[in-house]
Structure formats: structure tokens, C-alpha cells
Amino acid sequence: MSKVEEFNDYRQKMNDKILSENNKVIKRIFNIDTNTYVDGALDAKTKELMGLVASAVLRCDDCIKYHLEAVYKMGVTREQMMESMAVSTLVGGSIVIPHLRRAYEYWEELEQSTIDK
Amino acid sequence: MSKVEEFNDYRQKMNDKILSENNKVIKRIFNIDTNTYVDGALDAKTKELMGLVASAVLRCDDCIKYHLEAVYKMGVTREQMMESMAVSTLVGGSIVIPHLRRAYEYWEELEQSTIDK
Amino acid sequence: MSKVEEFNDYRQKMNDKILSENNKVIKRIFNIDTNTYVDGALDAKTKELMGLVASAVLRCDDCIKYHLEAVYKMGVTREQMMESMAVSTLVGGSIVIPHLRRAYEYWEELEQSTIDK
Amino acid sequence: MSKVEEFNDYRQKMNDKILSENNKVIKRIFNIDTNTYVDGALDAKTKELMGLVASAVLRCDDCIKYHLEAVYKMGVTREQMMESMAVSTLVGGSIVIPHLRRAYEYWEELEQSTIDK
Amino acid sequence: MSKVEEFNDYRQKMNDKILSENNKVIKRIFNIDTNTYVDGALDAKTKELMGLVASAVLRCDDCIKYHLEAVYKMGVTREQMMESMAVSTLVGGSIVIPHLRRAYEYWEELEQSTIDK
């Protein structure tokens, strides 16, 4: 199983468990989360890229991975991903760099997982 | 060895080493840490739950684990734990969700470790 | 007009404007915000105190004021408020102290605004 | 003098003083800052919106103002600004809301300052 | 009254009130705070500069002011202060810049308040 699949499997398994608890607040936040990154006055791709930048400056590796996969599937190029991470590293500072390394590694895994299929 | 024991063993081993350095400031912070979550105008359980929420919004997995174990031992229910994490996720945003997943997993490990005994 | 009224008036005025924009995501987050701090497996007072602690460690003065007023109206004592801020200062560190000063000042204003009525 | 002018005047005055100190690291960071939000694989508008989102989730009012003005001048609509702030509030949590209020107020001032001219 | 005196007066007045509450945890944190920035394996000046950098990357204006005054009185030069802020801006990112502007302004006030005496 690739690292991409591993990440998604764990994410899905735990989300299912959490949602089965029927905590209304959490269920609604998960629901909004799904309905935010959609076409509107700004297109879905721009919003997912914003989600990536927000995740990067807040230094949340799992959030970065999630948005990386989303934008990768939407056809964002490596150059565009790098420019998004550049904005993040400028605004968030050199402490973003370790997350940039892991983001870059995950991007390679996304590319690899597509080739493998 | 369960993940709960592993976490506690590492924590204890490193704390012992750190305290043996005799750095006064660190020793005193560790000492306050022990003496904060006690009954007072608010009871210890409420304070430990506050510690959990503070750890969750600051997204510190090890701190979350520590407070999860404390409240678990004090008889906090799964539903109460979920409501605490719901406040944390609302205030701290969707970047708290990956920590919620790991918190939920650790809670299961706490339940399992009790059954195993 | 007291500082408490000033804060609430500005807050209400801007919230009304923001909600009138009909952004679905924002409206739903505001809606969840209202429905989180209610009685459940944990009582509303405990959740508002958690909201206070979360706001304090994330160092959001306006959020602190909002939860201070909520817990003040629920009958939380000064001693209980101080213990909540103590947990926050321990977990969040000495950078929380300037926010503790402003929190304490706002608590005095809440007490004064009640006396004045 | 409008609040927009006031903000820009203070910003410019202090930047000039800081740059006159000839600290190489700071000068170069300021220089990169100017050269990041330009057309590339992503257009300048998208990058400025990313700067806005990054500033919002990191809760930096002055940074928010700066990027609001930039995107306002580039023709970003109120609806697009609101969608950017919606992503920020979802990812960053309810603690972003006080900054959303001030952002909205500043957007009104930007609109007003244009009408006044 | 200068801005430096104003800041110190407010700080002192609120600290006195807070300490009079006799919350043990808070009193002990205040006490450690006083006893950390002292000569040891590292000298007090280095520690105060570290306090400045920590405050800057955590973007706490009041904490920055406090440490600026401490290092100013210890004879730290403007160039050394700028180098400390440069490390902070590199590590913490461009969101530190608004705090750098206010730090620089406060440094000027410290210089002015000395001249005035």
C-alpha cells in the first residue's frame, strides 16, 4: 500500500468512527469542511490552494497532505504548488521549511501513485 | 507493551533525565504543572478537561494524550470527551481535526488497556 | 457607554453586517458557534469556561472578553475565573500574561457594569 | 485622513526607518515580500488572496489590511473576499471571527476611500 | 507621561491586582518569570534577548516591549536589537513585520525617554 493510500485509509477509518459518535458540533464542522471547497465566487481549485496555504502556515502536515491531493487531482502543476508553498514560507517563516520538505515528498508520492495505477 | 504504556514510559524516562539536570526554572515549571490540576474553586476534573482543550487548540498531541489519560482515569465519559474536543475543533478550526483523529484513537487505546488488565 | 457595552455593540453591528452577506460557510460557522456552548454531557458553564481557556491560550482578546461575559452571567466566581486563567497561563506560557491583565481588567468592568445598572 | 491612509502612512514611515538601519537580513526579507505577490505559474491576484488567507489564519490584523487593500485594487469583489475569509474561518476556527469583523470594517473603509476620491 | 511610562504603569497596576488574588499557580508563574532572566550558564542579557525573540515570533507586542526595555537598560545596541528582530522575522515570517514596526517605534520611545530625563 502506498503512503497516499495509507494516509487516506487511516483518515477515512477514524473519520467514520468519529462521526458514528453523533456529536452534533463535530458532525456539522465535518459537513461544512466538505462544502467549503466548492465553486462559488472563487473556483474550487483556488479555494483548495487557499486551504493548502492555510494548512502550511499553521504547520499541519495532515492538512497539507489532504489539500495537496485535492489540488493534484484538479490538475494543479508542480510549479503552481511550489508557488503556493513559497507564499506560505514567506508569510509563515523558516519554520515552515520542514513542512515544505514533507509536502514536496508527498507530492512525489502522489505523482508516483498515479504512475503505478 | 501497549501504546499507552509506551507513551508513559518514554515520558517518564525523559522527564527523569531532564529533572536530573537541576535546571531550577524547568524544575519549577514541572512542579507547577503537577500542582495546577488539583481541586480548588474548580474541581480537578474540570481543570484536566481545560488542559485537554488547551492542548487540542494548540495542537500538541503528547499533551492531548496526557490529559486524555488523566480524564479517562477520573471517569470522564466518551461523550464528555467528544464534547470537549468539539469545543476545541470549533474554536481552533479544521486544523484540529487530525489531532481529533489521533485523540480518538488514543482514547480507544486507553479503553483497551483497561480491558486487557 | 461602558467598555462592556461598547464591545458588545461593535460586535453585534459587525456580526449583522457579515451575516447579511449571505456567505453560507460563515453563516453556518456562526450558527454552530451559538449551538456549541449549551448543556449536554457537559454543562454550558463548563463549556464556556473551556471556550475561555481556548481563547486565552490562543491569545484572542475579543474571544476572551466574550467568554468572560458569558461565564460572569452564569455566576462563575472571580476565583474560578482566576483558576481558569491559571491553567491557560501554565499551558500557554508567560506570553499569556498580557492577556491575563486585559482579562482581569474586563472582569472588573463586568462587575462595575452590573453595579451601575 | 481616512483609516486607510493612516494605516498606509504609518506603515510607510516605519518601513523607511527600519530599512534605513541597513540590516541585511531584514532588507532582503522586505525585498522578497515585494517580489512574491507577482504573476507566475499562479497570477498575482491568487497569490494576494493566499496572502490574505495566511494572514487571517495567523490572525495578523495589519497583514490582513495590507492584503485586503491589494486585492481590492485588483478588482476582487466583496463576495470573493468573503469566500476567502470563509476558508480562513473554517480552517482557523472561531478565533478568526474577531479578525473577520475588523477585516469587513476595513473593506468598507476601502470602498469609502474610493468613493471619497 | 511617555508611552514607556504608560506601558509600565498599566503593567504594574494590573500585576498588583492579579497577584492580590492569591492564585498560587499564577503567583508562582510570575515568580519564575522574574527569576529566569538572570545570570547563569548564559548571562542575563543573552536570556533577555532570547525572551525578545520568543516574544517576537509568538507576536506578543506587550512581551516585546517588556524585553526591549530590559535589553535597552542593559546596554544592547540598536544594531544588536535589529539583529535579534532579524532572526525573529526570518524564523517567524513576514507576519512578524507589523510587530517589528511597533518594536522599532518603542525602541525610539525608549531612547527618547532617556534623553528626556
Add this chain to the structure above:
Amino acid sequence: MSKVEEFNDYRQKMNDKILSENNKVIKRIFNIDTNTYVDGALDAKTKELMGLVASAVLRCDDCIKYHLEAVYKMGVTREQMMESMAVSTLVGGSIVIPHLRRAYEYWEELEQSTIDK
């Protein structure tokens, strides 16, 4: 391969890949990063220690490791490292403690890796 070598190898490998992308903003931030921790009005050792403190309060384990190795090679003693971490833990709060544990562990690995050679 020791944990120190492992960390450095991964870091170097990923940095090389990232820099090969030729993103100007990122290349320049990496370049500044290299040129900040040098002798100036403050010496390089003081700046690296500041980098350590900034990394610790922002809770970036990889950044902490990087600066720990730098100061270790510059002859910083264990006692001085502990005093730097003490300032960090005071300013950043008890959530810094898990990072202190990992920092201490890495310091031991640095000492061990020197003995092994």
C-alpha cells in the same frame, strides 16, 4: 546510521530537490536562512541559540534539531542548552515540554554520535 545522520540526510536530500525546482522565492528564503546565523553585532552562537528558542516556542521539532546540532558544534554546553530551553518553556508554556523531551533526547544523540566517531 545514527538518528543525527538520518535527520541530516533526509534534510539534505529534500532541500536539494526543492532547490532544483528553481522557485525564486524559496531559493532566496533558503539563502537568507544560511546567511542569518553569522557573526555581526551579535555573534553566531547567540543567534543560533535565538534560533533554538524561536524554534522551541513555535514547537518545530526539526527546527529545534537543526539549531541543537549547530550550537552543539559551536561548543554550547548542556547547561547552556538547558537554560535556553528553560526560557522557551517559560515563555511558550507547558506545551513546550514534549518538545523539550525530544530536544533532550536529540542532544544525547549528538553527544553519542561524537563519541562514536
